[in-house]
Amino acid sequence: MPRDAPALPSRHQRADGAFELGFAASSRGTVLRHLFQQAPLRVLFPDPEPGEPPTAALLNCAGGLAGGDALRQAVRLEAGAQATLCTAAAEKLYRSLGPETRIETRLTLGAGAVLEWLPQETILFDGARMARRMQAELAEGARLLAVEMLVFGRAAAGERMRAGSVFDSWRLRGPGGLLWADALALEAPGEQLTAPFGFGGAESMAMLLLAAPEAEAMRDLLREAGAAATLPRPGLLLARWLGGASTVRRAVGAAIAAVREGALGRPPRLPRLWTI
Amino acid sequence: MTAMTTTTITEGAALYRLLAWLSPAYPVGAYTYSHGLETAVEDGVVRDRASLLDYIRTVLLAGAGRVDGALLAAAWRGAVAGDDPALDEVAELAAAWRGSAELALETMAQGTAFTSVTQSAWPEARFAAFAARHPRNLAHPVAFGAAAGFGGLPLRPALTGWLAAFAANLVSAGVRLVPLGQTDGQIATAALHPIVEQATDAALAADLDRLGTAAPALDLFSMRHETQYTRLFRS
Numbered sequence: 046m047p048r049d050a051p052a053l054p055s056r057h058q059r060a061d062g063a064f065e066l067g068f069a070a071s072s073r074g075t076v077l078r079h080l081f082q083q084a085p086l087r088v089l090f091p092d093p094e095p096g097e098p099p100t101a102a103l104l105n106c107a108g109g110l111a112g113g114d115a116l117r118q119a120v121r122l123e124a125g126a127q128a129t130l131c132t133a134a135a136e137k138l139y140r141s142l143g144p145e146t147r148i149e150t151r152l153t154l155g156a157g158a159v160l161e162w163l164p165q166e167t168i169l170f171d172g173a174r175m176a177r178r179m180q181a182e183l184a185e186g187a188r189l190l191a192v193e194m195l196v197f198g199r200a201a202a203g204e205r206m207r208a209g210s211v212f213d214s215w216r217l218r219g220p221g222g223l224l225w226a227d228a229l230a231l232e233a234p235g236e237q238l239t240a241p242f243g244f245g246g247a248e249s250m251a252m253l254l255l256a257a258p259e260a261e262a263m264r265d266l267l268r269e270a271g272a273a274a275t276l277p278r279p280g281l282l283l284a285r286w287l288g289g290a291s292t293v294r295r296a297v298g299a300a301i302a303a304v305r306e307g308a309l310g311r312p313p314r315l316p317r318l319w320t321i
Numbered sequence: 322m323t324a325m326t327t328t329t330i331t332e333g334a335a336l337y338r339l340l341a342w343l344s345p346a347y348p349v350g351a352y353t354y355s356h357g358l359e360t361a362v363e364d365g366v367v368r369d370r371a372s373l374l375d376y377i378r379t380v381l382l383a384g385a386g387r388v389d390g391a392l393l394a395a396a397w398r399g400a401v402a403g404d405d406p407a408l409d410e411v412a413e414l415a416a417a418w419r420g421s422a423e424l425a426l427e428t429m430a431q432g433t434a435f436t437s438v439t440q441s442a443w444p445e446a447r448f449a450a451f452a453a454r455h456p457r458n459l460a461h462p463v464a465f466g467a468a469a470g471f472g473g474l475p476l477r478p479a480l481t482g483w484l485a486a487f488a489a490n491l492v493s494a495g496v497r498l499v500p501l502g503q504t505d506g507q508i509a510t511a512a513l514h515p516i517v518e519q520a521t522d523a524a525l526a527a528d529l530d531r532l533g534t535a536a537p538a539l540d541l542f543s544m545r546h547e548t549q550y551t552r553l554f555r556s
Contacts (some may be wrong), residue, residue, distance in 0.1 A: 282524065
């Protein structure tokens with residue numbers, strides 16, 4: 046379908062945002078080879094600081110996502126390319142009148158590529174309905190550092206998520222097949238978020254995933270810092286946090302800095318647009 | 322002619338097989354796993370029958386029970402339909418669904434042991450072919466579900482039985498860890514019946530494409546169990 050086709054008439058204006066980014070290795074380092082963006086998503090390219098690979102920051106110009114909105118995101122790194130992705134701000138999901146907000150992300154890493162996927166937190170307003178799917182595919186020797194954080198309700202305003210739903214799934218594939226699968230399926234947040242052995246009343250949760258040969262050393266490093274960390278399989282580190290939004294955010298920020306230095310040889314700091 | 326092959330066995334034969342495969346005497350080593358419970362007891366958050374019941378209820382309805390029940394049902398259906406690609410996809414998904422190193426060990430080691438002893442004691446050609454395609458890489462619910470499907474066992478009793486055995490094993494771990502009296506443990510097991518039925522219904526209705534858990538606290542117990550100072554259990 047041509048991209049300048051007239052929009053279909055609709056009673057409710059639904060956002061259908063998308064971006065595609067392609068990076069490739071060259072004699073000048075990693076270069077951008079492909080860029081497609083569709084409102085309300087925009088991609089910014091802040092000048093990388095010394096020692097940093099090309100950085101892309103996603104910006105949702107609509108300010109947040111409503112029920113029925115959809116985002117499609119794709120990042121492809123050719124063999125040997127390196128890049129960092131982050132978001133310019135926390136993502137907000139508003140209360141839905143029924144339909145889900147759909148977010149589909151595909152990360153494709155060629156041989157030896159290194160990608161950091163470091164979005165800031167997603168804030169789920171009470172009544173939000175999110176269906177998010179992440180599919181990451183790693184070729185031989187590729188390294189991925191990924192972080193995701195959810196806040197259940199506008200914690201800063203004292204709001205807790207009681208209604209709505211969350212489906213948040215991860216599929217990580219390596220050269221030999223599926224390496225890791227996981228999904229959060231929250232259908233009765235009011236009850237499940239307060240259940241002592243469910244979320245224990247936590248207002249937010251976060252996870253960090255590292256696929257790299259340094260996974261075991263980084264597990265020990267994060268454990269020393271007090272995080273719950275494990276190796277679901279050799280070469281794959283998983284750390285999780287559950288607790289107050291600002292506490293979790295600070296802990297995740299510190300973990301990103303430590304792991305990107307220890308496993309990726311990058312400066313021990315957060316991407317520029319991350320603020321703690 | 323279709324690929325579907327239905328094995329019919331008598332009700333008595335099905336019950337006999339189910340009791341054997343789910344007995345604590347079936348050598349899969351179930352008694353060595355606490356599914357993070359040992360850490361919850363160490364933390365003092367599981368300290369009596371009521372809190373033990375709450376823990377197991379969450380495991381069954383929002384944790385591994387939710388995922389494993391759905392995977393068991395999918396494996397059973399794949400086996401009964403003779404649909405190898407579907408069966409292989411379930412096996413791959415189950416082997417990758419890993420909340421922690423110890424939870425992965427719990428399901429994969431029991432799956433491997435179940436596969437091995439079942440092939441020796443209850444040989445079945447299609448199950449052997451399935452196992453050969455996934456050497457030492459079948460999660461417990463998938464190995465069990467496939468064996469039940471190939472062996473002609475009906476799905477619902479197989480599911481209820483498997484979930485009941487999972488629950489009873491956690492009760493047994495709780496009896497040893499809290500500690501509780503043997504009778505208290507059986508009172509807990511009796512109280513879990515409606516939860517096991519509810520978990521069975523959820524597994525029968527589950528869509529693998531929308532499957533997930535809602536109990537990160539359980540994953541955290543399991544992760545922290547890896548560094549717990551004194552441990553009786555492997556998970």
